Amino acid sequence: MVAVASNPEQVRFISLLLRRRTVLIGLAVLALIAGLAILAPVTAPYAPNKLSIANRLKPPSGTFWFGTDEFGRDIFSRTIYAGQLSLLVGVSVVCFASIFGIALGLVAGFFRKLDTPVARFIDAMMAFPDILLAIALVAALGPSLATVIVALGIVYTPRLARIVRASTLVIRELPYVEAARALGVSTWRIMTRHVLRNLVSPILVQATFIFAYAMLAEAGLSFLGLGVSPEVPTWGTMIAAGRQYVGRADWMTLFPGIAIILSVLSLQMVGDGLRDMLDPRFRKDL
Amino acid sequence: MNSLPADIVLRVDRLRTHFELGSRVAKSVDDVSFDVKRGETVAVVGESGSGKSVTSLSIMRLLSPPGRIVGGQILYRAGDGRVLDVAAVSQKEMRRIRGREIAMIFQEPMTSLNPLYTVGDQIVEMIRLHEPLPKQEARKRARRMLELVEIPAAERRLDEYPHQMSGGMRQRAMIALALSCNPKLLIADEPTTALDVTIQAQILDLLRRLQAEIGMSILFITHNLGVVADIAHEVVVMYAGRVVEQASSQRLFERQKHPYARGLLACIPDASRDRTPSGERLRLNPIPGNVPSVMALPKGCSFAPRCPLRIPRCEEDPPLLVAEPHHLSRCWRHDEL
Numbered sequence: 250m251v252a253v254a255s256n257p258e259q260v261r262f263i264s265l266l267l268r269r270r271t272v273l274i275g276l277a278v279l280a281l282i283a284g285l286a287i288l289a290p291v292t293a294p295y296a297p298n299k300l301s302i303a304n305r306l307k308p309p310s311g312t313f314w315f316g317t318d319e320f321g322r323d324i325f326s327r328t329i330y331a332g333q334l335s336l337l338v339g340v341s342v343v344c345f346a347s348i349f350g351i352a353l354g355l356v357a358g359f360f361r362k363l364d365t366p367v368a369r370f371i372d373a374m375m376a377f378p379d380i381l382l383a384i385a386l387v388a389a390l391g392p393s394l395a396t397v398i399v400a401l402g403i404v405y406t407p408r409l410a411r412i413v414r415a416s417t418l419v420i421r422e423l424p425y426v427e428a429a430r431a432l433g434v435s436t437w438r439i440m441t442r443h444v445l446r447n448l449v450s451p452i453l454v455q456a457t458f459i460f461a462y463a464m465l466a467e468a469g470l471s472f473l474g475l476g477v478s479p480e481v482p483t484w485g486t487m488i489a490a491g492r493q494y495v496g497r498a499d500w501m502t503l504f505p506g507i508a509i510i511l512s513v514l515s516l517q518m519v520g521d522g523l524r525d526m527l528d529p530r531f532r533k534d535l
Numbered sequence: 536m537n538s539l540p541a542d543i544v545l546r547v548d549r550l551r552t553h554f555e556l557g558s559r560v561a562k563s564v565d566d567v568s569f570d571v572k573r574g575e576t577v578a579v580v581g582e583s584g585s586g587k588s589v590t591s592l593s594i595m596r597l598l599s600p601p602g603r604i605v606g607g608q609i610l611y612r613a614g615d616g617r618v619l620d621v622a623a624v625s626q627k628e629m630r631r632i633r634g635r636e637i638a639m640i641f642q643e644p645m646t647s648l649n650p651l652y653t654v655g656d657q658i659v660e661m662i663r664l665h666e667p668l669p670k671q672e673a674r675k676r677a678r679r680m681l682e683l684v685e686i687p688a689a690e691r692r693l694d695e696y697p698h699q700m701s702g703g704m705r706q707r708a709m710i711a712l713a714l715s716c717n718p719k720l721l722i723a724d725e726p727t728t729a730l731d732v733t734i735q736a737q738i739l740d741l742l743r744r745l746q747a748e749i750g751m752s753i754l755f756i757t758h759n760l761g762v763v764a765d766i767a768h769e770v771v772v773m774y775a776g777r778v779v780e781q782a783s784s785q786r787l788f789e790r791q792k793h794p795y796a797r798g799l800l801a802c803i804p805d806a807s808r809d810r811t812p813s814g815e816r817l818r819l820n821p822i823p824g825n826v827p828s829v830m831a832l833p834k835g836c837s838f839a840p841r842c843p844l845r846i847p848r849c850e851e852d853p854p855l856l857v858a859e860p861h862h863l864s865r866c867w868r869h870d871e872l
Contacts, residue, residue: 361600424646431595431641432661432713433634442660446651 266526275518282512286332293326297482306498316500318490324500328508331482335464335512338398342463343456345402346409351452353406354413355440359421368414374407383466387475394477401466405459412451420444450527457520461513468509484509537610537618544720544752545571545594545637550607550622552586552593561829563589563602565776569769571720576746576753578767578784580760580799584826586776587756591722594621594754595639596629611637614719635665638713642725644706648697654681654708655693658715665716680711683748684741703734707741714745724756739765760796761803764788772796775837776829778855782862792864792872794844798822836865844868 266272285292294314301321309316315324357367374382386400420426421444429439470476471485479486484505491501539546552564564586571577579587592598594609609621613636621632633639641647648657658677662668668676674693681689684707697705706726713721723742727735743766746753755766763770763784770787772780772795780793791797801820824841827833833840839849848867858869866872 424641424643425649427597428639428641428647428709429649431597431633431639433630433632433664434660435630438664443649446649 262526266522269522269525271518272522275515275522278511278515279519282332282508282515283336285329286336289326289329289333293323293329295323295326297327297330298322298480299326306494306501308498309500315504316498318487318498318501319494324487324504327482327487328484328504331484331487331505332508332512334394334477334481334483335467335509338394338401338467339460339464341398342401342405342467343460345398346405346459347452347456349402349406350409351413351445351448353410355417355444357410357414358417359436359440359444364414367410371407371410371414374403375411379404379462380466380469383470384473384475387470392475392477397467397470397476401463404466405463408459409452409455412455413448416448416451417444420447450523454520454523454527457516457523461516461520464516465509465513537608537620539610539612539618542572543570544573544612545754546608546610547590547594548608548610550590550593550609551605552589552598552602553605554602556601556830559830562776562832563829564593565829566607567771567773567776567778568607569771569778569781571752571754572768573719573752574746574750575768576742576755576766577769577771578755578757578763579771579773580757580763580796581773582758582826584775584829585773586829587758587773588724589776590773591639591724591754591756594722595633595637596621596626611720631665634661634713634718635716636718637720637722638716638718639722639724640706640709640713640726642728644702644709644726644729645697647709648705648712650697653694653696654700654712658693658708658712661712662715676715677711680715681708683714683745684708684711686711702730703737706730706734706738710738710741710745714749714751717749718751720752720754722754722756725758726755727762728757728759735762736765742766760799772799775827775832777837777865778863779838779865780863781855782859786859786862790872792858792862792869793838793866794842794868794872795822795838797872798841836867838866844871 299322301317304313304317304321306319307313307317313323313325315328317323353367353371357364357371383400383404386403387396390396390400426439426443429443467476467483468485468488471483472489474489476485477483479490487505488502491498491505494501548568550564550567551562554561554563567586567590569577579590581587589598589602593604598604604622607622611619611621611632613619613632619628621629624632648654655674655677658680659670659673662673662676663670678689678693681692686692686704686707697708700708727738730738739762742753745751755763757763767784770782770784771778772793774795780787780791780796782792787796791800798820799822802822804819822841827837827840835850835852836842839845842849846868853865853867855863855865856869858864
């Protein structure tokens with residue numbers, strides 16, 4: 250990371266990036282959500298599973314900011330704790346998809362003989378609707394947190410693999426890669442030091458999008474009862490539980506829904522900003 | 536076992552490199568032989584498509600498929616005295632040879648350095664790749680290398696990125712990078728083509744000076760015969776994948792024994808004789824036509840269709856003939872030239 254910050258071009262890149270208002274707002278919202286979730290024991294006013302029958306289905310008020318659910322649990326506290334899980338799923342899926350996507354993409358881009366089989370495999374996976382594939386995988390592996398992460402990781406691996414492969418094909422032919430080879434640099438070192446380093450930016454863009462999709466998909470799976478067990482608070486399970494009370498206690502679905510929207514939207518804004526920065530056609534105005 | 540005379544660093548012996556595309560075969564390098572002596576420069580000259588770059592890539596074993604060495608030997612005397620057939624050694628051995636024994640610089644100084652790393656980083660990487668030196672030592676050596684290639688303020692330049700340097704400066708940095716592990720042979724593939732003329736002359740000067748100081752051999756690939764006169768001891772002229780003329784630089788510039796080499800020289804403008812005695816401007820004499828595709832070579836002498844001296848006998852493929860002692864020519868009419 251020291252090397253990243255010491256590169257003047259990248260310092261300039263980051264400062265230009267932060268000058269975009271959408272990126273700045275996105276990052277701020279994201280930091281707020283992440284901060285609240287990570288510090289949940291401090292930030293949440295109540296324990297997420299503290300029952301209080303006297304306070305069933307209370308609307309938002311000074312005591313219960315987001316209201317309470319059918320067991321009198323504080324929605325605000327539960328939303329914050331649920332954020333932990335959503336972030337965990339998002340980060341884990343991004344890591345999973347990055348590791349396998351980068352590996353597959355580099356192999357396909359670098360070794361001509363493996364290109365066709367790997368690329369066709371990736372295309373075949375891309376042809377499957379995301380959520381359907383995830384549902385099928387969870388159904389096959391059994392619902393649990395680990396399963397959700399693995400299933401979503403598998404679903405989003407091809408997205409990264411495709412981008413890494415395409416960029417590798419270009420960079421592999423650049424003169425400095427040939428020069429490195431002519432000076433005795435091994436293929437592995439060329440792949441990691443010369444090719445992968447050049448791919449950091451597009452991978453970062455894709456990773457933010459995958460982060461957002463994964464959070465959304467996790468909520469969807471939980472809503473459908475295919476994620477973690479229903480008593481664990483996640484935004485998806487909270488909305489699923491609140492569904493029966495729509496009309497009577499709208500706040501049960503409203504606030505977890507807003508949490509999903511805000512986190513996905515802010516990630517998309519950051520991702521869009523990053524992508525625009527990397528596209529010379531959009532950079533002109535800066 | 537392979538053996539080489541003591542003063543020869545590299546012997547390319549009947550090298551044949553083909554590109555097989557389906558049923559068609561491109562004979563990009565066909566039966567090419569030459570020696571590179573210790574401390575000397577051999578220039579390989581030819582137009583685009585003559586096979587000169589493929590020859591250099593064959594020596595480095597950097598051909599990309601479907602290119603393949605199909606015959607001949609590339610004998611190289613390694614630092615430890617062994618004579619290796621570069622065309623046959625393992626990939627692992629080859630990696631050790633690249634950079635440490637044989638280094639290469641390229642035509643595009645603008646893109647031959649990785650834009651993401653400082654010049655110092657790249658030289659240090661290269662040194663530490665081949666020698667177990669601590670970082671600080673490697674950095675010191677990197678600075679000395681930059682000084683050696685006459686880059687001013689070497690210490691500061693080490694921490695600069697390639698985009699902060701000019702083309703000539705980058706080519707110098709590239710030369711420093713290539714020479715940082717003391718290779719015995721430097722392959723320079725059109726190192727001055729992308730540079731303007733004054734910088735070109737500086738780089739040639741530099742290479743000549745480095746050769747005198749370090750004693751390395753240079754295999755210089757170029758299409759510019761004018762450059763060759765400045766630097767080469769021996770010249771190999773290639774055409775359509777074959778050697779058509781080979782002689783010492785001095786001899787070749789005095790007297791060409793192949794119409795192609797003569798044609799190449801006639802293309803170089805010369806300010807001292809660009810007017811006739813009556814004051815008219817002389818026209819340059821380009822060689823008509825193009826190099827034939829190595830996929831579809833004409834029958835007989837491959838230069839014949841463009842040759843002003845063509846005779847019926849040229850239907851028959853001429854061998855490489857000894858025109859004079861140490862002067863080879865692939866032309867039936869070499870003694871008339």
